[in-house]
Amino acid sequence: xxxxxxxxxxxxxxxxxxxxxxxxxxxxxxxxxxxxxxxxxxxxxxxxxxxxxxxxxxxxxxxxxxxxxxxxxxxxxxxxxxxxxxxxxxxxxxxxxxxxxxxxxxxxxxxxxxxxxxxxxxxxxxxxxxxxxxxxxxxxxxxxxxxxxxxxxxxxxxxxxxxxxxxxxxxxxxxxxxxxxxxxxxxxxxxxxxxxxxxxxxxxxxxxxxxxxxxxxxxxxxxxxxxxxxxxxxxxxxxxxxxxxxxxxxxxxxxxxxxxxxxxxxxxxxxxxxxxxxxxxxxxxxxxxxxxxxxxxxxxxxxxxxxxxxxxxxxxxxxxxxxxxxxxxxxxxxxxxxxxxxxxxxxxxxxxxxxxxxxxxxxxxxxxxxxxxxxxxxxxxxxxxxxxxxxxxxxxxxxxxxxxxxxxxxxxxxxxxxxxxxxxxxxxxxxxxxxxxxxxxxxxxxxxxxxxxxxxxxxxxxxxxxxxxxxxxxxxxxxxxxx
Amino acid sequence: xxxxxxxxxxxxxxxxxxxxxxxxxxxxxxxxxxxxxxxxxxxxxxxxxxxxxxxxxxxxxxxxxxxxxxxxxxxxxxxxxxxxxxxxxxxxxxxxxxxxxxx
Numbered sequence: 001x002x003x004x005x006x007x008x009x010x011x012x013x014x015x016x017x018x019x020x021x022x023x024x025x026x027x028x029x030x031x032x033x034x035x036x037x038x039x040x041x042x043x044x045x046x047x048x049x050x051x052x053x054x055x056x057x058x059x060x061x062x063x064x065x066x067x068x069x070x071x072x073x074x075x076x077x078x079x080x081x082x083x084x085x086x087x088x089x090x091x092x093x094x095x096x097x098x099x100x101x102x103x104x105x106x107x108x109x110x111x112x113x114x115x116x117x118x119x120x121x122x123x124x125x126x127x128x129x130x131x132x133x134x135x136x137x138x139x140x141x142x143x144x145x146x147x148x149x150x151x152x153x154x155x156x157x158x159x160x161x162x163x164x165x166x167x168x169x170x171x172x173x174x175x176x177x178x179x180x181x182x183x184x185x186x187x188x189x190x191x192x193x194x195x196x197x198x199x200x201x202x203x204x205x206x207x208x209x210x211x212x213x214x215x216x217x218x219x220x221x222x223x224x225x226x227x228x229x230x231x232x233x234x235x236x237x238x239x240x241x242x243x244x245x246x247x248x249x250x251x252x253x254x255x256x257x258x259x260x261x262x263x264x265x266x267x268x269x270x271x272x273x274x275x276x277x278x279x280x281x282x283x284x285x286x287x288x289x290x291x292x293x294x295x296x297x298x299x300x301x302x303x304x305x306x307x308x309x310x311x312x313x314x315x316x317x318x319x320x321x322x323x324x325x326x327x328x329x330x331x332x333x334x335x336x337x338x339x340x341x342x343x344x345x346x347x348x349x350x351x352x353x354x355x356x357x358x359x360x361x362x363x364x365x366x367x368x369x370x371x372x373x374x375x376x377x378x379x380x381x382x383x384x385x386x387x388x389x390x391x392x393x394x395x396x397x398x399x400x401x402x403x404x405x406x407x408x409x410x411x412x413x414x415x416x417x418x419x420x421x422x423x424x425x426x427x428x429x430x431x432x433x434x435x436x437x438x439x440x441x442x443x444x445x446x447x448x449x450x451x452x453x454x455x456x457x458x459x460x461x462x463x464x465x466x467x468x469x470x471x472x473x474x475x476x477x478x479x480x481x482x483x
Numbered sequence: 484x485x486x487x488x489x490x491x492x493x494x495x496x497x498x499x500x501x502x503x504x505x506x507x508x509x510x511x512x513x514x515x516x517x518x519x520x521x522x523x524x525x526x527x528x529x530x531x532x533x534x535x536x537x538x539x540x541x542x543x544x545x546x547x548x549x550x551x552x553x554x555x556x557x558x559x560x561x562x563x564x565x566x567x568x569x570x571x572x573x574x575x576x577x578x579x580x581x582x583x584x585x586x
Contacts, residue, residue, distance in 0.1 A: 102563040195543045209542050238549040239542070307529040310522055318503060325504070327576050332569035338578045339504075347506045355505055360519055362499040363491065376529050378539035385540060418521050434543020459544065 008074045008168040008222040009249075012115070015073030018062055022055035022073030026117055029075045032165045033119070041141050042151075042160040043120040044080045044090055051075065051119045058115055068115030071229060076111060077161040077170040080121040081128055082213070083202035084108055091204050092136035093126045095349025096330045105202020106237070107171060107213055107230045114229045119167050122157030126351045127321065128178055128206045130154050131423040134414055135353045142410070143186060145449055149407035152182030152423075155216070159186040162216045169226050170216040175207050176309050177402075177427025179214045180439040184402035184452025187441045189223045189469065190216050192427075194459050195434035196241035198227075199234030207316035208239075210309075210431045220440065220469040224249040227462070241460075251463050252470040256290050259464065262297035262395035264456075267426045272404045275445040280401045283442045283453040286475035287399070287468065297395060301387040302429040304380045309428045310421055311364045311377035317354075318361030324349065356417060381432050388433050388458070396464050398456040400426050402439040406449035426454055436462050440469045442476055491520050 014020035030048050037043060058068045078084065081091045083101035085108075090096045104112075111118065125135035133141040133156025141156045143149040144164040151160040155172030159182035162170050172179040174192035183190025191214045198213045205211060215226035231245040263284050268277050288294040326332035326345035333344035350358070364373040391398060403423060413420045430437035436459070439452035453472065457465035496516045500507050507515065561574065570577040 099567060102559050102567065196546070235551055239544070239546060241544060241546075304529055304532075307526040311526055311529070322503075326569060327578055328564075329567040330569075334579070336579060338581045341579050342504045343506050346504050350505070355507075356515060356518060358503045358505065359496060359499045359515065360522060362503045363495065363519070363523075366499065366502070372530055373523075373526065375539060376532065376534060377526075378541060379534040379537040380529050380532070381540040381543075382537050383534075385543070416521075417518050418525055421522070421525075432543070 006168070007219055008071065008217065009225055011074050011168065012070060012072045015058065015062065016067060020073070022058040022117065023052065025073050026051050026055040026075055026119070029119060029165075029167055036144070036164050037166065039142065039147055040144055040160050040164055041139060042077070042122055042157040042164065042166055044092060044123050044138055044157070045088055046120040047087065047118060051117050054117045058117070070114050070225065071111065071169075072115035074116050074169060075119045075167040076116045077120050077122045077158055077167040078108065078118055079124055079155050079158050079170070079172045081124060081173060081204040082108060082171060083204070084118070084121065087121070089121065089204070090138075091127045092124045092138055093349065093351070093354070094137045094331060095324050095345070097137070099330050101202070103202065106199035106234045108202065110230050116169070116229075120161070122155070122161055122170065124157055125154035126354050127204070127317070128154040128173055128175055129317070129353050129357055131177070131181055131420050132408075132413065133157060133182070134410065135351055137351055140410055143407045145187060146407065148409055149449065150185065150410055152185035152403065152407065154178040156182045158216050159183050159188055159190065162186070162188045162218055168218060169222060171213060171230070172216055173203055173206075173211055173213050174431065175210045175313060176431050177424045179216065180427050180437060180452070180454060181403045181423060183216060183439040184441075185407040185450065187450030188216055188218055189220050189438065189440055190214065191223050191227060191438040192430065192436060193227060193231065193462060194241070194436045196239050197231050197436070197460070197462070199237040199240050201234055201236040205320040207313040208320060209316060210313060220466060220473050221249060221252055223438070224252055224466050246463060248462060248466055252466055254467050256287055256292040256468055256471045259292045259397065259468065260395045261287050261292045261294045261468070262391055262398045263294065264302065264398050264400040265296045265298050266300060266302050267400040271422060271425065272401055273445070276401045276403070276405060276451055279442050279445070279451040280399065280453050283472055284399055286472060290471045290475065297391050297398070299387045299391050299398070299429075301380070301383040305384060305429040305432055306421065306425050308377040308380040308384070309424070309432060310360070311373045312381070312432070314357040314361030315364045315374050316361070318358045318365065321354065321358055353417070384429055384432050388429070388435065392458045396457070397461070397468050400454045400456070402426060402452035402454040406445040406447055406451060430456050435459055436465050438465055438469050440472045442472055491516065491523055
C-alpha cells in the first residue's frame with residue numbers, strides 16, 4: 001500500500017539539498033490525509049496548521065544555509081500516549097481528554113532536533129491496552145487494506161497512518177506487541193527496540209518494565225533511520241541504557257551470509273494459522289537462499305509468556321494508573337468527598353478493558369495471591385530469559401510469525417478478552433526478556449491481507465536484527481511482493 | 484504442585500474494585516467476574532509450576548542505584564502545571580473534603 005510520496009530518507013535528502021521544499025512535502029501528505037482519513041480514523045488530532053508552520057520554518061533554515069537534520073522535512077505521526085507540550089495527549093481515554101502536557105517527551109524533542117514534522121497524534125487502544133485499537137474512547141481505527149478489518153493494536157493508528165501514506169514515519173509504543181502486531185496487520189515495518197535503548201520520558205506509563213517506544217516505517221531503512229534519531233541515553237529515564245548508540249542505517253547492506261537463524265518451533269504450532277506459518281517458512285527459506293544458516297530451535301519457556309504477561313502487565317498497570325485520581329490533571333467528576341470524587345472520576349473516565357486490567361493487577365498483587373500470581377510470573381520471566389540465552393548461544397537471530405492471523409474483522413474479538421489476548425502470543429516473550437524484535441512484511445495470507453514475520457535478537461542486537469529484516473524485504477521485492 | 488488459590492469470586496471482584504477506586508454495577512460485576520476468571524484460568528499453567536529455586540526477574544536490563552547529581556536545575560513551570568488541574572486555590576491543587584471521611 002503506502003500511497004505516500006516516497007520514503008523518509010529520500011524526502012530528507014531532497015529537503016536538505018533544497019531540491020524539494022518541506023512545505024510541499026507536508027501539503028502532499030495533508031492531501032492524502034484529507035482523502036482517506038475520514039474512512040480510516042488513524043488520528044485523534046491532525047496538526048495541519050502547526051505542521052505547515054513548522055515546514056515553512058525548516059524551508060527558511062535551508063534557504064539560510066542551515067542543515068535542519070537527518071529527518072529534515074519528514075512528516076511523522078505520534079501515538080497519542082507520547083507527551084507533546086501544549087498539544088492534547090489523550091491516550092484515547094476520557095480521563096485525559098483535553099489534557100495538554102506541560103512538557104515534551106524526550107523522543108519528541110529528538111524528532112524536533114532532527115528536523116521532523118509532527119502531522120498528528122494517532123489513535124490507540126485506551127492506555128495502549130489492546131490488540132485491535134477498538135478499545136479507544138474515540139472509536140476504532142480501520143485497516144487501510146480493508147476497512148472492515150482492524151489495524152491491530154495498540155498502536156493501530158500509527159500503523160494505519162504509515163500504511164495509508166499519511167506519513168512515511170510514525171512512533172508507537174510496544175508493551176506486549178503493540179508496535180509489531182499492528183505493523184504486521186497493516187503491512188508495514190515495526191520495531192520494538194531493546195528495553196532501555198529509547199527513553200521512556202514522556203511516554204504515559206502502562207507497564208514500566210515492559211514499555212518501549214519504537215518506529216513504524218514503510219521500509220527497513222527508514223525504520224533504522226528513525227531509530228537512530230530517537231535512541232540514546234537520557235538522564236530523565238533511570239532505566240535508559242548509558243551507552244552510545246550504534247550506527248544502524250549504514251549497516252543494513254551487510255547481508256546475512258553466515259548469520260545463524262533459528263526458527264522458533266514453539267511459535268509455529270498451536271493457534272497459528274496455516275498461511276501465516278507458510279509465510280514464516282518462506283521467510284526462513286529466503287534467508288537460507290541469501291546465505292544464512294537456518295535451523296529450527298525450541299525455546300520452550302516462550303509458551304508460558306502469555307500467562308506471565310497477563311499477570312505482570314496488569315499488576316504494573318494497576319499501580320501506574322493509580323495516578324489518574326481527578327486531582328492534578330484530566331477529568332474530574334465532582335462529588336462531596338475526595339474519595340467519592342476519585343471513584344466517580346475513575347469510573348467515568350476509564351473504559352472496560354482498562355478497568356479489567358486494573359482489577360486483574362490489583363488482584364494479582366493482593367495479599368494471599370501475590371506469590372501464586374505475580375511472584376510466579378516474575379520467576380517465569382527468568383525462565384524465558386534463560387531459554388532465550390540458550391538459543392542465542394547457537395543463533396544470532398530468531399524468526400517466528402508476528403501475529404497468529406492476518407487482520408480480523410472489527411467486533412470479532414471484543415466480546416471475549418482472552419481471545420483478544422491470544423493475539424500477543426508471539427510478541428510477548430521479547431518484552432518479558434527486554435530484547436529487540438521487529439515485524440517485516442512478507443507477503444499475504446490466503447485472504448490477500450498482509451502477513452508479517454518477526455525477527456528477534458538478544459539485548460542490543462539491533463544491527464543483526466535490522467540486517468535480517470533488510471534481506472527479507474529485498475527477497476520479497478525480488479519475488480514481486482506476492483505470496 | 485501446590486493447591487491452586489480458589490477461583491475468583493464476585494466478592495473478590497467487588498473488593499478489588501473498591502481498592503482500585505472503581506464503582507461497578509451488578510451487570511458489570513457479573514461480566515467482569517466471568518472474564519477475569521477466564522484469564523486467571525489461562526494463567527493456571529504458570530500457577531502450577533514449581534519455581535522456588537528460580538529467582539524472580541523484575542526488570543530485564545539490570546541497572547542498580549541510578550542516581551543523578553544533587554544539583555538544582557530547571558523544573559516545570561508552576562502556573563503551567565496548575566493550569567492542567569481541575570481545581571486549584573492559592574497555587575495549590577484543591578480537592579473536596581477529606582477530614583471526617585470513612586475509608
